[in-house]
Amino acid sequence: MAGKQENPFKYIDRPTLILMLALVLIGWVAIHAAVYSPQMGGPFNWEHAAGRQAVWILTSVFLFVVLFSMDYRLFEGMASISYIIMIGILVATIFLGKEVNGAKAWIQIGPVGLQPGEFAKLATCLMVASYLSSYDVRLENQTTQLISAFIILVPAFLIILSRDTGSALVYASFIFVLQREGLSIIYLVLGLATIAAIVLSILIPAPYLYGSVGVFMMLYVLFSRRKKQASITAITWTAASTAIIYGVQYAFEHILQEHQKTRILLLLGKIEDPSGAGYNVNQSLIAIGSGGFLGKGWLNGTQTKFDYVPEQTTDFIFCTIGEEWGFVGSTVLIILFGLLLFRIIHIGERMPTKFGRIYAYGVASIIFFHVLINLGMTMGILPVIGIPLPFISYGGSSLWAFSILMAILLRMDAGMRSTMR
């Protein structure tokens, strides 16, 4: 790993760069369409979201170039420091943050507001990679598991404290990183099972759940050959189920905020409210659904342009794409995301260092979760959780954070490939 470095731009992974640029341009074009009116002038008008996004894109390119010019070996060393600084900023945000849409997730620096939460993902990703790539760390080890969980959950917890629950959810994506690095798949399965149990606990009244668990366990014991062992398993499972059911219902009633409860109930179809809390999703579905197979054409969408869809440049930017470019355009976008993710995983797998691989998996997982939650929300599959669609949604913090995330990844990849020759 020594020797003079060649020009890193020569070794940049072109497919990733092209996919990334394509997504950013699609985003810019979609933002322009989402706020378009014939009187607004061109897409470079600072008064409009598209014009401002152009500035964010240019500054992101600048950031990207700066990071790409750095020595790739610096990133690993910066992990701990950036993580600790980020934790500090998150704590400060809880007290000093500016409140936007109920979340105290913004800090004001001069004319621009930044969301530390967007950059915390980056720092956490670096930190996780740094820790897990340490010499004596093995994920089969319980202490390692706990420390990893701690590294991931502290920023998530701080972000919850600043009432930005949606962004905190993204930290759950690190489970894929841990799983890749050897964490038993049981945890992933258990995680999914817990989500299923939670959904069932909300959907079905407790007595039925307790009853059906009881009946199921009794049958299990009855048809089991080794009655004693089966009984112990049954009792353990019954206790766990009861704890989950009770815990979920308690959390639902006492911990979740009213609007979060409403969003979950809406999604699960327990309540219907197209003009109130369900308005966002309903309008989002109308916008996407009215796009049809080929879409209404660029700038011809009515639902986003005329403000029927809320947050049409940020969290609901996919509505503009769905409405104006239809099923074909939407599918192309999803395929682009899929290709990008697969390419990142590919880069990760070809990394010679563990740090590089874990970091790449972190990047892929974070982007995947953003896409999952954001698109799931606009299509009415997941509850309304306000997080941006990577590279597409309007916003400086988000674009900068993803650009840095990608810059570091591509720089390490380029660096390692150039030295390996």
Place this chain on the structure above:
Amino acid sequence: MNSYNRVVLMVFIITVFTVFVGRLFYIQVIDSSYIEAARNNAIKKLIIRPARGSLIDRKGKLMVINRPFFDIKFVPKNLPVEFDSITFCRLMDLEPEFFSKRMAELRKQVGFSMYRPQIFISQLSVEEYAKVQEGLYHFPQFYAEKTYTRNYPYGSGGQIFGYLGEINQEQLDKDASQYYNPGDYVGITGIEKEYEERLRGVKGISYQYFDVKGRPQGRYKDGEEDVAAKAGENLQTSLDIELQTYAERLMTNKIGSVVAIDPSTGEVLCFVSAPTFDPNKLVGRNRGKTFASLAKDPLKPLFNRPIKGASYPPGSTFKAINGLIGLQRGVIDVHTTFNCFGGYNGAIHVGCHAHRSPVDFEFSIQTSCNAYYCNVFLRLIDRDNQVDRNYKDWYAAVQRFGIGKKTGIDLPGEVKGNLPTAEFYDKVNKGWRWRGATILSLAIGQGELGVSPIQMANYACAIANRGHYFTPHIIRKSPKNKVEKHQTGVQQEYFNYLVDAMEKVIEGGTGTIAKIPGVSMCGKTGTAENPHGEDHSIFIAFAPKDNPKIAIATYVENAGFGATWAAPISSLLIEKYLHDSISRPALEKRMLEGSLLHKYPGYVNPNPPATKPGENGEKPKPTPTDTLKPQAVWPVNRKTLSSTSIAQR
């Protein structure tokens, strides 16, 4: 490290993205309900109201036109926070608090939006708008929008034209074609109502984009699916608007009706219901106020007497019909005479005025002899002792003159009047046998008989045409407006006798006051006994005798003899129509200025004259033209007539 660790994330990605594509396929391609929902969200159908058709008189003069008005509008959201409403109101010539009051009023309205245009002041006339136009320039948030309301250059004909009003819920519910929207104006009465579908035109539709706050965002598909509005049809009426205006002037301060028809076509030339109103007052900003005061007026200016005045007995004008039926049925001939010594003296007594006796057909019309027609009627009804058969025959014969049924004039709300049936008399007499004498009042156009002025004008036409009439109508004949010819069933020869006799009425009978120099005119006076006050003055006439151009029926309530008011008014109108000038200014002046308002029960003079109270109730003084008026009136013998009372002339 297990090998599957590498693929778990990829499997998740593939699974999730496949679900997403599937979901997109469902909502975008399979479920089409979102397309409709999006359309409903963003595209609104705007209605373009067409210009309403104008009404033109028979000579091509515009009688009902559309006049521009200006609504001052503004979008509340566009006003600056510190809007100087006081200066603005001063410029607009309004009280300083008007702005805040108007805003409070607007906020209360259903569907109020800060983003949508609101009407600040409605219906400024062109002159009013000119005054504020300068000031408006300094307040670009306010703008004027042109709208149209009805305008009546002659200020007459309100009863015929009717008026427009905002459509009500009941009419909306009845609108099977779903043409109307709340807030539309529709014809409420008169021609406006009758010809609503032709006058209103066809609404246009414009599809426009609106944003979530209701702000317009331009045309949908550049107006590709828009439908242009089609202006309403301009209708030519048969009215002579100058004759109409003159007739309304003559009927000023009187209650009653004038209907003039061109007998050769059935075209209505003028149609007056007095008192009337200036239709211009029923448009614009003060419409509501004017309407309320008209509706409350005890003289009922909104009541359309010529077609709704069902309780008018036709009086002696009806003798013409009884005479014709008598001749046709052969119960008399023109030489048959009857004695009259102060009236008919049979089972009951019907008074008559002094004239020579015996009386033949011609003289009976000329002098309007009651006794003669009592005898004719008794012969008609009692012949062969077959009262029921004879009455039904008489009933049918009368009906052929357009009495007791709607004439079919193209105005809404016509009543058929009252021609009592045989069954009616069976019922009234409770099974007792009734005979001609029982219902003798019908002989002289009294009793239960109720004939509307349009029906009287109509049978004046039948006489003028010597046997037939055309359905009276106001909108000129066209493929859409069929006009039927009706036969009366009486031979022309008998009509000729009647017409000669009616000419003598003018030349030397009860209607000499109506004589127009140089015009051969035929007429018949009538005086209908009125249990509620002074008798009604009636006159039917047509002129010229040969090839008649105009037939007229005039009915003046509580005005006394037919010759006092109805005949002179008819005569002036005929002269005006035929010669377009008046040769008898003194008579004209007396008719124009004469007021009968003090005679009407319930009338309260809003401006009592400054003269002595005693003069107020006096009848108009006789003028030299009155000298031919009959000298005496025979008292009505009310004791001998229980259900009907009779007077004559």
